[in-house]
Amino acid sequence: MFASGNGSNFEALAAAAATGSLGGSLEVVLCDQPGAGVLARAARLGIESLTPPTGRFRSKLEDESPWLAALRERRIDVVVLAGFMRRLHATLLTPFAGRMVNIHPSLLPAFPGLDAIGQAYRHGVRVTGCTVHLVEDAIDAGPIVAQAAVAVHEHDTLESLTARVHEAEHALFAPALRRYLTEPWHIDGRRLVFGAGEGLVLPEPEAAHG
Numbered sequence: 001m002f003a004s005g006n007g008s009n010f011e012a013l014a015a016a017a018a019t020g021s022l023g024g025s026l027e028v029v030l031c032d033q034p035g036a037g038v039l040a041r042a043a044r045l046g047i048e049s050l051t052p053p054t055g056r057f058r059s060k061l062e063d064e065s066p067w068l069a070a071l072r073e074r075r076i077d078v079v080v081l082a083g084f085m086r087r088l089h090a091t092l093l094t095p096f097a098g099r100m101v102n103i104h105p106s107l108l109p110a111f112p113g114l115d116a117i118g119q120a121y122r123h124g125v126r127v128t129g130c131t132v133h134l135v136e137d138a139i140d141a142g143p144i145v146a147q148a149a150v151a152v153h154e155h156d157t158l159e160s161l162t163a164r165v166h167e168a169e170h171a172l173f174a175p176a177l178r179r180y181l182t183e184p185w186h187i188d189g190r191r192l193v194f195g196a197g198e199g200l201v202l203p204e205p206e207a208a209h210g
């Protein structure tokens, strides 16, 4: 897994992995923020974590190759992004095409980018939610694996809405990954369709994801 922050999604996936309901194992957390909460959570749960070098930039990795090397050394099949706040480029995206999954706290394609819950709240939508999708070379784009809707209540504050979207993420992510890892699927146009077809990518037995 790649993460930058609190790590609540990491913890939800670790809990699912521990009960065998993730469809794979959670091997390692790669984090770009040395003080991030996700690192303390990983230590508490006994899951390996690393902070490979990030370089001079804030919004991307100056050199993705140490990150790729860490994945290769551990034979990681699938990379899960959960709150990873840097844009990725070809060194990582190409070898992991179809094998990199992100969670985003809105019903994409609405409200991509930063502060998605705040964007949706301020826009005044009546329904928002969260999206699990494959990663492409564009921000919060890529074929959708699963979504969950969250109603916006009349008296919601940004805080109360944020709490419910995070709850929805924690409920959605593990079952979505399990399906992605264990059922056949293919890409039709920009749709991810479960079931056999041209361009089948996964599953592989005992896929590990980091």
Ligand code: GRF
Pocket (backbone or CB within 6 Å): 003, 004, 005, 006, 007, 008, 009, 010, 038, 082, 083, 084, 103, 104, 105, 166, 169
């Ligand atoms: C989540 O809302 C996720 O959708 C977004 O960043 C947040 C990460 O939260 N991409 P956490 O670190 O998993 O608690």
